[in-house]
Amino acid sequence: MMHDQELNTAVSQRPSVLLVDGMAVLFRAYYATAYGGSIRRMSDGTPTNAIFGFIRYFWDAVERFKPSHIICCWDLSSKTFRSQQFSEYKANRAECPEDLVPQFQLIRDVMDSFGIPNVSCEGYEADDCIGTLARIYRDQNEVMILTGDHDMLQLVHEHTKVIIMKKGHGNYAVYSPDYLMEERQLTPEQVIDVKGLMGDTSDNYPGVRGIGEKTAYKLVQQYGTIEGILDNLHELTKGVRTKIEADMDMLHLSRQLARIECEVPLECELDACVFAPDAEEVRSIFERLEMKSMIAFTGVSST
Structure with a gap:
């Protein structure tokens, strides 16, 4: 469309x-x-x-x-x-x-x-x-x-x-x-945080195991950033909190992998x-x- x-x-x-x-x-x-x-x-x-x-x-x-x-x-x-x-x-x-x-x-x-x-x-x-x-x-x-x-x-x-x-x-x-x-209720920067949480099966990085697209969107829309989510872990359901705590290193790595590098050494x-x-x-x-x-x-x- x-x-x-x-x-x-x-x-x-x-x-x-x-x-x-x-x-x-x-x-x-x-x-x-x-x-x-x-x-x-x-x-x-x-x-x-x-x-x-x-x-x-x-x-x-x-x-x-x-x-x-x-x-x-x-x-x-x-x-x-x-x-x-x-x-x-x-x-x-x-x-x-x-x-x-x-x-x-x-x-x-x-x-x-x-x-x-x-x-x-x-x-x-x-x-x-x-x-x-x-x-x-x-x-x-x-x-x-x-x-x-x-x-x-x-x-x-x-x-x-x-x-x-x-x-x-x-x-x-x-x-x-x-x-x-309008379509996703996300800022461009938040696109990266959503990918960090849910991972990417196409690129083969897992994000937080057990957290899918729906939960990832909801968390980022509610708390703004991954840091905002981590600062408010006590507010999350026990199941979601446990998953994030168990996969903290992969969460940060997945967000790093999801971010497009905008400082490539090239000229055109x-x-x-x-x-x-x-x-x-x-x-x-x-x-x-x-x-x-x-x-x-x-x-x-x-x-």
């Missing part, structure tokens, strides 16, 4: 920077088509289904939100500072599908052809790169983050909208501080991110990928 009021607030006289969560969009694009069992391939057998889907998602967002600047952020490897802090972090993730592996570099090539910087940093996740760039750019620009990852809601700010991709094409929820409060000059694709570059990459329909779909070659 598109929230027009939220979208309108993203439009201003300031430049608008779209930060694309490349990993989230690419995996979404892959699985949206892979389940059918018919993988789109080039004549040499190279799979391109995720690239095709990525471009459709990406271009819809470009047309909808009309950014003046775009950056795409990527993970580099599974070894990050979080896996050093907690060896089980994301250890439950299945191996990357074989058909997706060759598409990682190819989609970066596509972004290159659009003149969009591909940003990543050793030891950090794409989320951390996005958080850092959002912090850097928001003082002078309107920042928009395109993702399917609700963890990113902690990055919502007066000048940072988090655009959550929902099921289907062109279906988004656009989060500002006001909409986050805004001037290098102006979205002004070269028609010939775009045509060339789509011809190479045997996606001539995308030349017309994006309309870049006719601008």
Whole structure:
């Protein structure tokens, strides 16, 4: 569902920077088509289904939100500072599908052809790169983050909208501080505390064992922060208090793992991110990928 009021607030006289969560969009694009069992391939057998889907998602967002600047952020490897802090972090993730592996570099090539910087940093996740760039750019620009990852809601700010991709094409929820409060009764900072309490099965950290989403939300909404909860343990039911006391170390570690790092050592000059694709570059990459329909779909070659 598109929230027009939220979208309108993203439009201003300031430049608008779209930060694309490349990993989230690419995996979404892959699985949206892979389940059918018919993988789109080039004549040499190279799979391109995720690239095709990525471009459709990406271009819809470009047309909808009309950014003046775009950056795409990527993970580099599974070894990050979080896996050093907690060896089980994301250890439950299945191996990357074989058909997706060759598409990682190819989609970066596509972004290159659009003149969009591909940003990543050793030891950090794409989320951390996005958080850092959002912090850097928001003082002078309107920042928009395109993702399917609700963890990113902690990055919502007066000048940072988090655009959550929902099921289907062109279906988004656009989060500002006001909409986050309206929908979840949380501030961006409280998103982190909720994750610290309930953990994250996808990222494989437990939080406080026995405390689920409903209780985590209730506690944070009532006491404001984890510190507020700990200061008022005597008010909690015996069952909840016992669970928190038994898992205190993991509670603090889980909150640490949930927090997106916004001080990643990376630089990306805004001037290098102006979205002004070269028609010939775009045509060339789509011809190479045997996606001539995308030349017309994006309309870049006719601008």
